[in-house]
Amino acid sequence: MPHDTTRLHHVGHIVEDLAEASALYGRLGFVVPPPSCPAMPRSEGGAPEPFGAANTHADFPDSFLELATRVKAGDTARLPADTRLVPLEAPAEVLPLLVERIGETSANLSAFLDRFQGLHILMFSSPAIDAAAARLTSAGVRHGGVNTVRRAAPPGADSPVETIRYLEIDAQGPTAGTGTVGAGTVPEGRVGIVADLDPGIQSARHLDHPNGATGLAGATLCVADEDLAATHHRYATYLDRHARQEGRALIFDLDGAALKLIPETALPTTLPGEEPPALPALVAYTVTVRDLPLARDLLHRNGIPVRETPTGELFVPAEAALGTAVVFRAG
Known part of the structure; x- marks a missing residue:
């Protein structure tokens, strides 16, 4: 019977200074595009400013490496100068929830960095994520259910919109020596399952790295x-x-x-x-x-x-x- 979880989807390297990390990855021989970061005005009528979390990827045909950092007020010096700000645009009734979720992501990144700077995200790839979610539930594994987010696909992709479906596994309870873990995390970090990358979209990203x-x-x-x-x-x-x-x-x-x-x-x-x-x-x-x-x-x-x-x-x-x-x- 085929497995509903088949390979690694991505790992996430959480860093204090994304500009430093992007430069390091260039020296390691990876191509990482300019990062993106959500942005909102901090005062009415003000210009959008970065907040929450910023990230970028080194992409491969069916997986990627993620570089991510938390973003607090005044942290812009730690972002590469070419960071792409993505103004939050959503209906008034949805915007508070969106801001809350970004805040939760930033809080998790902060908790990870409080432990250490390094690898904190491990996501597996699934061709049947709904089946994977049902299996985990049946096995008594707590998780947040399958979430769906959409974002603009890269130029040249088969579709203008990329749909991402994922679930995050929750810890089953406190683990001795690891401290408190937040929702969507286990003691070693954020672990979950993501629907397989769309090859028609992933192929439009930069996949040729100098290190081979x-x-x-x-x-x-x-x-x-x-x-x-x-x-x-x-x-x-x-x-x-x-x-x-x-x-x-x-x-x-x-x-x-x-x-x-x-x-x-x-x-x-x-x-x-x-x-x-x-x-x-x-x-x-x-x-x-x-x-x-x-x-x-x-x-x-x-x-x-x-x-x-x-x-x-x-x-x-x-x-x-x-x-x-x-x-x-x-x-």
């Missing part, structure tokens, strides 16, 4: 050793499959990608020199590249430090990549 990256191939979640079994149970329920064991890691195989669960004491042998900023924590993501030596040369030319995993993959350490290790794999 072709797709999102993995995410690594580090947990306390004693929490590995419980975390495996959670994700086995989320993904409707069990993991295989590889050394001390547990691997959930997806279509062309994988989620790796690592106990804390195994992280140093998996990603040499890395330490989790908190537990649990998404500590790394993996991208495939067409030519690994080419990617290595680009990173060296751009002054980016590179280490090697025991399996021969390259990775940029978290200390050089704003809190998340970035792994490059031939593929």
Whole structure:
């Protein structure tokens, strides 16, 4: 029976300074377009000013990397100069709800940054998101239901409007040592399922990266050793499959990608020199590249430090990549 959750949709790197992060991603060899940010006048008759949250993507054919930050009053210096402001336009009866939701997003980003700067979003892709939502409900997994948002599609897309359908998983209750988590989040961050990207729209985005990256191939979640079994149970329920064991890691195989669960004491042998900023924590993501030596040369030319995993993959350490290790794999 086909799975209703098939691959990685995107991961989200939450940063303090989006201008700094955009520059870093350029040096890593990714193309990231100017970010967008909602805007509203702070006083009647005033010019729209950014607020809430700003983000941009490094896009691949069926996945992407997201860069995001919270935006508070006076934070504009932390946004790239070419940030695209999107004035909020909605009927009067809808606008307060829209502002409230943007405020909730900003609050979650602030909570993530209070933990650490780094990877806090993990979203899986589904060809049948309504079926996935029903399955999660039947399994007793709390979630906010399937939400639908629409935004303008990029120039050259098959449709002028992109429709995004997604759900966010809610924590089942307090987890020891992780503090309070908000609605739409679990202890390691924002985890959920998104309907598959529309290829007729995604193909209109910039997909050719100087580092040769072709797709999102993995995410690594580090947990306390004693929490590995419980975390495996959670994700086995989320993904409707069990993991295989590889050394001390547990691997959930997806279509062309994988989620790796690592106990804390195994992280140093998996990603040499890395330490989790908190537990649990998404500590790394993996991208495939067409030519690994080419990617290595680009990173060296751009002054980016590179280490090697025991399996021969390259990775940029978290200390050089704003809190998340970035792994490059031939593929």
